[in-house]
Amino acid sequence: MLPAATTYEEMVRRFRWAVPEAFNIAEACCDRWADGSGRVALIHLRADGGTERITFDVLRSTSARFAHVLEAYGIGRGDRVAVLLPQGPEAALAHLAIYRLGAIAVPLFQLFGPDALEFRLRDSGAAAIITDDVGLARLAPVRERLGELRLVLNADGARPGAKSLWALAEQANDTYPAVRTAADDPALIIYTSGTTGAPKGALHAHRTLLGHLPGVEMPQELFPQPGDLFWTPADWAWIGGLLDVLLPSLFHGVPVLAHRMAKFDPERALGIMAKHEVRNAFLPPTALRMMRQVVDPARFGHRLRSIGSGGETLGAETLEWGRAAFGLTINEFYGQTECNVVVSNCAGLMPVRPGSMGRPVPGHDVAILDAEGVPCGPGEAGVIAVRRPDPVMFLRYWNNPEATEAKFRGDWLLTGDTGAVDDAGYLRFVGRDDDVITSAGYRIGPGEVEDCLLKHPAVALAAVVGLPDALRTEAVTAIIVPREGVAPGAALAAEIQSFVRNRLAAHLYPRRVVFAVDLPLTATGKVMRGTLRKTLGKAAAGGDP
Numbered sequence: 001m002l003p004a005a006t007t008y009e010e011m012v013r014r015f016r017w018a019v020p021e022a023f024n025i026a027e028a029c030c031d032r033w034a035d036g037s038g039r040v041a042l043i044h045l046r047a048d049g050g051t052e053r054i055t056f057d058v059l060r061s062t063s064a065r066f067a068h069v070l071e072a073y074g075i076g077r078g079d080r081v082a083v084l085l086p087q088g089p090e091a092a093l094a095h096l097a098i099y100r101l102g103a104i105a106v107p108l109f110q111l112f113g114p115d116a117l118e119f120r121l122r123d124s125g126a127a128a129i130i131t132d133d134v135g136l137a138r139l140a141p142v143r144e145r146l147g148e149l150r151l152v153l154n155a156d157g158a159r160p161g162a163k164s165l166w167a168l169a170e171q172a173n174d175t176y177p178a179v180r181t182a183a184d185d186p187a188l189i190i191y192t193s194g195t196t197g198a199p200k201g202a203l204h205a206h207r208t209l210l211g212h213l214p215g216v217e218m219p220q221e222l223f224p225q226p227g228d229l230f231w232t233p234a235d236w237a238w239i240g241g242l243l244d245v246l247l248p249s250l251f252h253g254v255p256v257l258a259h260r261m262a263k264f265d266p267e268r269a270l271g272i273m274a275k276h277e278v279r280n281a282f283l284p285p286t287a288l289r290m291m292r293q294v295v296d297p298a299r300f301g302h303r304l305r306s307i308g309s310g311g312e313t314l315g316a317e318t319l320e321w322g323r324a325a326f327g328l329t330i331n332e333f334y335g336q337t338e339c340n341v342v343v344s345n346c347a348g349l350m351p352v353r354p355g356s357m358g359r360p361v362p363g364h365d366v367a368i369l370d371a372e373g374v375p376c377g378p379g380e381a382g383v384i385a386v387r388r389p390d391p392v393m394f395l396r397y398w399n400n401p402e403a404t405e406a407k408f409r410g411d412w413l414l415t416g417d418t419g420a421v422d423d424a425g426y427l428r429f430v431g432r433d434d435d436v437i438t439s440a441g442y443r444i445g446p447g448e449v450e451d452c453l454l455k456h457p458a459v460a461l462a463a464v465v466g467l468p469d470a471l472r473t474e475a476v477t478a479i480i481v482p483r484e485g486v487a488p489g490a491a492l493a494a495e496i497q498s499f500v501r502n503r504l505a506a507h508l509y510p511r512r513v514v515f516a517v518d519l520p521l522t523a524t525g526k527v528m529r530g531t532l533r534k535t536l537g538k539a540a541a542g543g544d545p
Contacts, residue, residue, distance in 0.1 A: 001213040002222060008350040008359060015214070015362035019391050023183040023206045026063065026099040029250035031178060034060035041250060043229070043276065044089050045259035051276075054089055056253070059096060064176035065169040066097030066130075072172075073151045075128050077102035077179065080189065082126040084108045084117070084135035086260040087236050090155045090165070092246060094130040095188075095236075099206070102179040105188040106201075107237040110135055116199075118142040120191050121149060123399060124201055130165060132156045183207035183391075189398050190239050192337045201398035202338045209247050211392025215341025215361045216248040219308030219331035220280045221348050224252040228305075231257035231273065232282040233264050234525075239337050240311060245282050264525075266291040270300040277303040285312045286461075286525040288322065288330070293460055293483065297325045308333055310341070312526055313429050315451030316354030332357045334429060338394045339386050339413050342366050343427050355448070356426040357419075364390060368421050373409050376420070381430055384419040385412040418445065435529050437466030438473050439507065446529065449500060449508055453478055456499050458486045463519050463527045464510065467537055478510035479532055481518055488515035 001018065005011035033039050033056035042054040075081060081098045083105055085091040098105040106124045108117060117138060121129070128151035131139065136154055143149070143161065151163070158164040181187075187208070189201040217223045220230075230249045234241035249256045257276050261268070264287055273281060281304060283291075288309060291297060307322065307330045314332040322330040329347035334357040343366055345358035352358075360366040365387035368376040376382040386393065388411050396404045407413055418430040430436060430445035437444040446464035453462035461481035466474030480496065482488050493513035501509035514536060520528040 001210070002217045002362060005349070008346070011349065012362045017210075017363055017391060019183050019207050019210050021182060022180055023210065024099060024102075024178040024181045025187055025206050025209050025247065026096045027178040028209065029247055030056055030059045030063065030096050033250075033253045039253060040255045042089055042092060043255055043257050045257065045272065045276070047260065052089075056250075059093065059250075061174035062169065063093045063096035063100060064174050065172040066093055066165070067100045067176040068172035069153065069165065069168045070097060070101055070103065070128060070151075072168075073128070075101065075103055075151065078186070079103045079128070080106050080124045080126045082106040082108050082121055082124070082129040082131075083237070084110060084112075084129055084131040084139070085155065086110050086132075086134075087241065088258050088260060090130070090132070091236050092250075092258070095242075095247075099181075099187055100176055100178045102181050102185070104186050104203075107188065107190060107242060108135075109235055109237040110138070112138065114138060114141040118145060119199065120201070121146050123199075124189050127151065128153065130155070131162075133159070136162055181206050183210070184395070186395060190242075190337050200400055200403055202394040203396055203398050204394050207391045208340075208394070209243065209251060211363075211390065212243045212341055213248055213251065214363050215333060215335065215344055215392070216244055216308075218344040218346045218349075218361050219306070219310075219333040219341075219358075221306040221331070221346060223280055223306065224249075224254045225279075225305070228254045228279045229257060229277060230254060230280045230282075231259070231276070231278045233261050233269055233287055234282060234284060239335075239340055240282060240284070243340060244308070244310075264290065266294050270294060270297055270302070273304065274300040274302050279303055280306045280308075282308050282310075283330075284525040285309055285314050285318060286521060286527070288314070288318050289454065289461060291325070292318065292321050292454075302326060304328065307331065308344075310334055310357075313355075313357070313445075313447035313451070315447065315454060317451050317454045319352070319354055333361075334358070334384075334427070335392075336415055336417070338407065339390065339415070340392055342386050342390075342392065353422075353426050355428055355451070356422070357429050358427065359425050360427075364392070366427065367412070368419055368427070369409070369412060369414075373412065378423040379420055381418055381420045384415045384417045384427070384429075385409070386415070387411050388413060435465075437464070437476055439466060439469070439476055444476060444508060449476065449478070449504065449510065452500050452503050452508075453480065453496065453510075455503070456496055458482055458492060459496070460484070461519055463529060463532055465529045465533045465536070467512070467533065469511070472511075475511040476508065477512040477514065477536060479514045479516050479519065479536075481516055
């Protein structure tokens with residue numbers, strides 16, 4: 001979707017949205033490529049180490065069978081269908097079948113516990129769920145409390161209370177043209193991570209895929225290019241896996257490597273990318289920081305031409321490591337579930353400034369607003385906001401009109417994230433409103449301090465939070481996971497404090513250093529700073545940590 005250009009400024013001038021009145025994700029991502037040529041859509045790396053190549057022709061015929069199965073049990077336009085499956089062919093087929101029907105997909109993460117599943121299934125009013133034995137076991141404790149859930153399809157076969165997806169699909173017709181849907185018709189509900197309250201279901205239209213394309217193409221160095229092959233360890237249940245990788249790749253006819261990683265293994269990830277000649281990757285910052293601990297990552301070899309990263313601040317240290325390890329610049333980008341990939345870097349078009357998440361992606365109007373909704377000047381911190389209408393923006397929160405209304409100020413969607421813009425238009429992420437630390441009159445974003453901490457040779461992972469302090473309002477507190485073989489202690493804590501004080505500023509260094517075995521992470525790999533604040537605050541108050 002991005003026009004040909006040699007500079008960012010030229011691309012912005014030439015860009016125009018092309019959103020048709022009618023648009024269906026299944027037709028755009030599957031049917032138009034299913035021409036009998038055997039074009040490869042998915043390369044599935046199975047758990048047993050085997051590999052299977054799945055064509056667009058197979059995606060079309062099999063997703064048509066899935067759609068017939070759903071329709072036979074009364075699922076139709078507007079009905080919500082949950083997808084509780086790992087990264088793999090069945091997940092892709094389920095999504096395409098749901099969009100083909102005009103129903104609404106509700107992707108769910110397989111590691112959700114019963115309470116998390118029940119909330120999302122109940123809130124969305126899901127009429128059906130497509131899952132496997134793992135998901136079925138997680139669903140079992142709450143199944144009887146979900147009165148609207150009338151159909152359970154199991155990819156692993158028939159079980160009590162669940163029908164065999166594949167047995168039914170084999171009996172179904174393999175032709176089912178995608179229903180005509182308007183670009184603004186609802187297509188999926190993606191629930192927020194719930195880091196700042198109860199999860200909210202962001203309802204997206206079919207057009208959101210078109211809205212995502214510029215923000216995927218930009219950090220992936222003008223994707224697609226001949227020979228491209230995309231992979232991410234991010235689960236397809238999340239917007240980063242589904243709409244930053246899977247669906248945009250299929251839209252462009254580019255194959256996607258599908259592989260379930262039950263737990264992220266940095267050495268295995270490097271090996272997979274090398275063996276399968278992955279050319280494009282979305283790697284969250286936490287995954288990249290784990291890769292930093294691998295000795296000589298270059299020994300694996302690679303064919304990567306682009307790496308995009310988002311979800312948390314990348315930091316200058318990880319940026320420099322990426323250049324040394326892969327010989328390319330990792331392009332940081334920014335977005336959120338409600339309005340994704342609206343800011344990005346692209347090293348081939350513009351200089352990448354360490355600590356910056358880039359400039360507005362062409363087609364998106366992004367600003368930093370103060371408390372009165374007035375755009376801030378260069379260097380002034382404020383809330384990151386995106387102007388509507390915008391094709392990538394959500395329609396509304398499902399069943400939550402009050403939260404939808406609170407998300408906007410006039411035509412500006414308020415992200416709830418704090419940022420700043422420099423005089424060249426580059427945006428810097430400061431932190432979520434509740435992550436920003438107020439200490440001795442200073443407003444401190446955790447990202448800058450965390451990036452500095454990662455430069456210390458003894459630090460493997462780091463998180464920074466503010467804890468209540470009578471003198472300073474909040475005290476900057478660092479939670480450190482030491483590198484393997486490093487013994488934590490008072491001497492190391494003092495050394496780390498001095499390290500940050502000397503490299504940043506006296507008001508930024510951590511007044512307290514806490515050592516930990518690991519950091520609490522959301523399912524998308526973001527540090528749960530709220531959990532750290534709660535745990536450490538309780539310990540400081542004399543309770544059990």
